[in-house]
Amino acid sequence: xxxxxxxxxxxxxxxxxxxxxxxxxxxxxxxxxxxxxxxxxxxxxxxxxxxxxxxxxxxxxxxxxxxxxxxxxxxxxxx
Amino acid sequence: xxxxxxxxxxxxxxxxxxxxxxxxxxxxxxxxxxxxxxxxxxxxxxxxxxxxxxxxxxxxxxxxxxxxxxxxxxxxxxxxxxxxxxxxxxxxxxxxxxxxxxxxxxxxxxxxxxxxxxxxxxxxxxxxxxxxxxxxxxxxxxxxxxxxxxxxxxxxxxxxxxxxxxxxxxxxxxxxxxxxxxxxxxxxxxxxxxxxxxxxxxxxxxxxxxxxxxxxxxxxxxxxxxxxxxxxxxxxxxxxxxxxxxxxxxxxxxxxxxxxxxxxxxxxxxxxxxxxxxxxxxxxxxxxxxxxxxxxxxxxxxxxxxxxxxx
Numbered sequence: 001x002x003x004x005x006x007x008x009x010x011x012x013x014x015x016x017x018x019x020x021x022x023x024x025x026x027x028x029x030x031x032x033x034x035x036x037x038x039x040x041x042x043x044x045x046x047x048x049x050x051x052x053x054x055x056x057x058x059x060x061x062x063x064x065x066x067x068x069x070x071x072x073x074x075x076x077x078x079x
Numbered sequence: 080x081x082x083x084x085x086x087x088x089x090x091x092x093x094x095x096x097x098x099x100x101x102x103x104x105x106x107x108x109x110x111x112x113x114x115x116x117x118x119x120x121x122x123x124x125x126x127x128x129x130x131x132x133x134x135x136x137x138x139x140x141x142x143x144x145x146x147x148x149x150x151x152x153x154x155x156x157x158x159x160x161x162x163x164x165x166x167x168x169x170x171x172x173x174x175x176x177x178x179x180x181x182x183x184x185x186x187x188x189x190x191x192x193x194x195x196x197x198x199x200x201x202x203x204x205x206x207x208x209x210x211x212x213x214x215x216x217x218x219x220x221x222x223x224x225x226x227x228x229x230x231x232x233x234x235x236x237x238x239x240x241x242x243x244x245x246x247x248x249x250x251x252x253x254x255x256x257x258x259x260x261x262x263x264x265x266x267x268x269x270x271x272x273x274x275x276x277x278x279x280x281x282x283x284x285x286x287x288x289x290x291x292x293x294x295x296x297x298x299x300x301x302x303x304x305x306x307x308x309x310x311x312x313x314x315x316x317x318x319x320x321x322x323x324x325x326x327x328x329x330x331x332x333x334x335x336x337x338x339x340x341x342x343x344x345x346x347x348x349x350x351x352x353x354x355x356x357x358x359x360x361x362x363x364x365x366x367x368x369x370x371x372x373x374x375x376x377x378x379x380x381x382x383x384x385x386x387x388x389x390x
Contacts, residue, residue, distance in 0.1 A: 012092045015095050
């Protein structure tokens with residue numbers, strides 16, 4: 001009595017497993033794309049750094065302006 | 080070994096296509112099209128990736144409500160020729176599996192839409208799924224011959240969704256798009272019901288043609304078409320309408336109204352004599368009617384950058 005390695009059942013299971021695999025990969029891709037788009041559209045990152053559960057007055061626009069002598073919005077590398 | 084092959088024969092092993100069929104892909108087309116048009120004509124631009132993910136979430140949410148509907152209606156689907164080949168009555172997918180897929184996809188689509196776009200649109204999607212699966216499928220479908228009107232409301236939510244994805248709220252424009260599909264569904268479906276011999280009666284689903292007769296159904300087709308006309312035209316005077324939409328809408332409404340009057344004037348003897356030619360023609364027209372109305376909105380929006388679209 002020979003045991004059939006491949007059965008029609010296996011084929012259907014393979015199609016289902018491949019499908020679920022592709023859906024999961026697609027889902028990961030969607031979450032990644034969404035994260036990239038959301039992060040790139042955050043605007044000025046300093047807006048978030050300004051209050052990190054503790055007030056950081058050194059990041060207030062007036063403090064930055066006083067320290068660098070320029071408006072904070074267009075600057076890079078400010079603390 | 081004999082026992083093994085016997086048990087294998089009984090095992091339900093659905094393929095990917097059977098699961099996909101649970102999501103009612105044909106219904107999904109209308110959902111995607113109307114939601115996408117509403118998203119594109121809305122005054123707030125949406126990032127293409129956010130727009131694509133939102134439309135995917137709306138499509139999956141619609142599919143999930145389709146799976147829940149198939150789970151609940153498996154008993155009546157088995158009794159009707161049109162639906163007997165659906166995955167559950169055909170024995171390809173177990174009912175519990177359809178319920179699980181429906182609930183899981185509902186949850187995923189709502190949460191993902193909330194994260195991708197906003198929680199207003201996610202709330203509308205949740206309500207749409209609830210409305211279709213519970214209010215329509217479980218409650219009203221089997222209890223009133225006006226079930227088509229209720230089901231039409233479920234199908235009318237996608238423009239509200241698309242608009243909310245872009246703007247985060249509602250407006251007169253999105254409600255008029257909702258009303259357009261809502262008022263369009265009854266004449267569209269009842270024109271079909273007049274010429275297709277259905278077996279809803281055997282399945283215990285009250286359909287207007289069977290509970291109140293074909294004369295009343297013809298009256299209803301005309302009544303709802305008359306109510307549809309001002310809705311379709313009003314959309315033309317909003318910020319998303321314009322001369323092109325309005326001109327096309329006038330033509331389409333005259334044609335649709337003439338068809339509905341022709342249906343109303345006929346009786347069964349005349350209809351049977353020409354094999355329901357008028358009913359079939361009005362049904363085909365109704366498909367173009369909705370597609371062209373939403374297409375015209377898209378044309379108006381795409382003309383706007385050149386200073387041509389809109390008022």
